[in-house]
Amino acid sequence: MLDRRAIQIAALLAMLALAASGARAHDEAKYPDWKGQWTRGNGPAQWDPSKPGGPRQQPPLTPEYQAIWEANMASQASGGESYNPQAVCLPSGMPRLMIAYEPIEIIVTAEATYVRSDHLSEFRRIYTDGREWPKNVEPTYTGYSIGRWIDSDGDGRYDMLEVETRHLKGPRTFDASGIPFHVDNAAVIKERIALDKADPDLLRDEITAIDHALTRPWTVTRTYRRDRAGEWFEHVCTEDNHHVVIGKESYFLDAAGYLMPTRKDQPPPDLRYFQSRK
């Protein structure tokens, strides 16, 4: 009796394993191979990699937001970085996450594609299960992303992922120079992600930002280089971050945890709620 039941269970497990492996084989044949570690492929980390960083980025900002950006750059020039959320370990969010300050991993499944970034341990979820936009979404730094797989050359295998991201939360900037998004956080980010046709270890992400701080949609193309054997790291930004922002002032912590000024003649923080020791 016991033997017969054991045989039945073993047969059932074997059938389940066969079904699962069949499904995996089917999926792997249909979706592109984006496995491995992807590192930033086109140099420094300004938002538009085709132009030098700073003023020569020439983002199509409205006059109001151009003035905000210029103030951010002026602050930066004197050592400040209160405008930069990442200085205090806030997430990059979208689309800045795709700068890939540290390597990124792209995990493709039928229902969703996930982008995991070593930097700040960020994680994107791009739904590809055919869902519609939900009515109510709590905004997040990475936003809510819906993707659609494209078989652009008709060979029966998907080769491009088109993604739209909405419902973003702030504060976010495009890059470390402080190119701003509108404070309404109504940005829509569209992406077209695909491997280079001639080089399977080169990935491209054409990213278009549509935002009320911009006078027109702003499209840049970022690239990533594949390392199939790359080592993954844990990146916990608050582990030992020495950058401190209090109000609009930036300070730097010494090894013992004392605040140091970052610019000449910088005032100390306002200590009104502390009793001075005389």
Add this chain to the structure above:
Amino acid sequence: MRRQLGALLLGGALVGSGGALAHHSFAMFDQEHPVELEGTVQEFKFTAPHAFIILVVKQEDGRLETWSLEGVSPSALVREGWSRTTLKPGDELKLRVTPLRSGAPGGAWVTQHIHFRDGKAVVLAP
């Protein structure tokens, strides 16, 4: 020992070295006026978001000053051949840093401008 170097443009070195730089601005460090430091490693912190060298530097008047020196991320260091044991307390270093604009004893370093005090490379080129 601290030695002021002539005005140099190190911006390219900082931005270009290691893929992990620049999630925050390095503008608080004066890249046009680097200084050369000689000192003893008190601690090498192989931590996120950026590695740190805590360096004790003897001043001309004999006083000891402790510098907090920020490098690239551990993962970027590993890609350049470093590990958490590359530097140890007591190691004698000679390095070029870009100091805080305020004059406080903090700064930033890159692997290209750091050697042991006897001139040996910290990490041999692969």
